[in-house]
Amino acid sequence: MITLGIESSCDETGVALYHDTDGLLAHTLHSQVALHAEYGGVVPELASRDHIRRVVPLIQETLRQANCTLQDISGIAYTAGPGLLGALLVGAGVARSLAYALDIPAIGVHHMEGHLLAPMLETDAIQPPFVALLVSGGHTMLVGVEALGRYTVLGETLDDAAGEAFDKTAKLLGLGYPGGPAVSKLAQQGDPDRYTFPRPMVDRPGLDMSFSGLKTTVLNTWNKAVTAGDDSEQTKADICRAFETAVAETLAIKCKRALQQTGYRTLVVSGGVSANTTIRQRLTQVAEALRGEAFFPRPEFCTDNGAMIAYAGHLRLKAGQRTGLDFSPRARWSLEDLPP
Ligand code: KG4
Ligand code: ZN
Numbered sequence: 001m002i003t004l005g006i007e008s009s010c011d012e013t014g015v016a017l018y019h020d021t022d023g024l025l026a027h028t029l030h031s032q033v034a035l036h037a038e039y040g041g042v043v044p045e046l047a048s049r050d051h052i053r054r055v056v057p058l059i060q061e062t063l064r065q066a067n068c069t070l071q072d073i074s075g076i077a078y079t080a081g082p083g084l085l086g087a088l089l090v091g092a093g094v095a096r097s098l099a100y101a102l103d104i105p106a107i108g109v110h111h112m113e114g115h116l117l118a119p120m121l122e123t124d125a126i127q128p129p130f131v132a133l134l135v136s137g138g139h140t141m142l143v144g145v146e147a148l149g150r151y152t153v154l155g156e157t158l159d160d161a162a163g164e165a166f167d168k169t170a171k172l173l174g175l176g177y178p179g180g181p182a183v184s185k186l187a188q189q190g191d192p193d194r195y196t197f198p199r200p201m202v203d204r205p206g207l208d209m210s211f212s213g214l215k216t217t218v219l220n221t222w223n224k225a226v227t228a229g230d231d232s233e234q235t236k237a238d239i240c241r242a243f244e245t246a247v248a249e250t251l252a253i254k255c256k257r258a259l260q261q262t263g264y265r266t267l268v269v270s271g272g273v274s275a276n277t278t279i280r281q282r283l284t285q286v287a288e289a290l291r292g293e294a295f296f297p298r299p300e301f302c303t304d305n306g307a308m309i310a311y312a313g314h315l316r317l318k319a320g321q322r323t324g325l326d327f328s329p330r331a332r333w334s335l336e337d338l339p340p
Contacts, residue, residue: 005310008091009083014306077313080108081330136271137163155207190241
């Protein structure tokens with residue numbers, strides 16, 4: 001059984017082939033980062049246009065790498081939401097046309113379930129129940145995973161996603177887009193003692209989060225430094241360091257609380273921000289201090305990719321699930337609305 005996975009929810013076109021016994025056969029990715037860079041963020045219309053240019057050549061390339069033909073594919077998984085609607089329509093349209101032509105089943109995958117299962121692509125050591133922290137540019141949420149497909153949202157950001165805060169911080173400091181890797185790189189040269197930024201919402205009970213205040217702290221700190229004539233690279237690095245530490249500490253406090261509240265020992269962290277080394281280290285400490293373990297995908301599977309969609313779709317197809325050819329992708333879609 002080989003599942004073709006197609007991801008097109010935002011600014012990466014990802015394609016992969018997953019085999020039920022041999023695992024991931026091949027995966028390819030086209031990032032639109034360069035296309036959106038001059039606008040400082042993703043332009044939805046440009047994203048859709050680029051997906052349509054890339055998706056079929058990427059499918060051809062992935063098949064070539066895996067030494068397969070279209071006839072070897074037994075099912076097709078595509079990201080059905082949440083995400084940019086025009087971008088989702090491209091992947092869904094191609095996936096379902098192929099499924100119809102090849103007379104094989106199609107399954108619409110929830111993008112966040114793809115992220116959530118990504119760490120399982122390469123290890124079978126992860127078993128539910130566990131707590132999942134999903135941290136990307138569009139989402140920041142803690143999810144209780146009772147079983148595969150049975151998800152309870154324990155808490156989420158009330159405003160910006162953590163990745164969005166990284167991106168806005170980068171934009172403010174003129175570091176370009178996407179901001180996460182740039183902020184993280186500069187933070188390494190930052191003085192850890194120069195600034196301390198607040199850890200938002202940690203003194204309130206519960207597992208909800210907020211990251212928009214941190215962006216305001218960055219803005220005020222930077223403006224003050226500029227007014228004082230101190231707009232150096234070092235100041236930028238010091239601000240990046242304080243910002244990254246505040247995000248890492250906030251996530252650490254909330255993850256600790258979620259593990260204690262559920263009594264689960266395993267923490268699974270995924271989504272673009274989980275590529276961040278400081279955050280990975282800090283969350284590993286949290287899980288280990290509670291005699292548990294933290295799992296992360298390898299960096300290339302932290303950000304959007306086709307492999308996680310192929311894998312999540314493969315599990316659902318194997319369980320006999322199908323998505324009708326008349327299904328519409330959803331810009332908004334709660335993880336809690338998924339069938340088990
Ligand atoms: O999962 P993803 O590729 O797309 C969404 O579904 O949002 O996540 C992209 C986000 C961006 O906000 C990006 O700045 C952030 O992940 N990111 C990082 C790092 N690498 C990517 N944030 C912090 N540190 C990183 N190393
Ligand atoms: Zn994502």
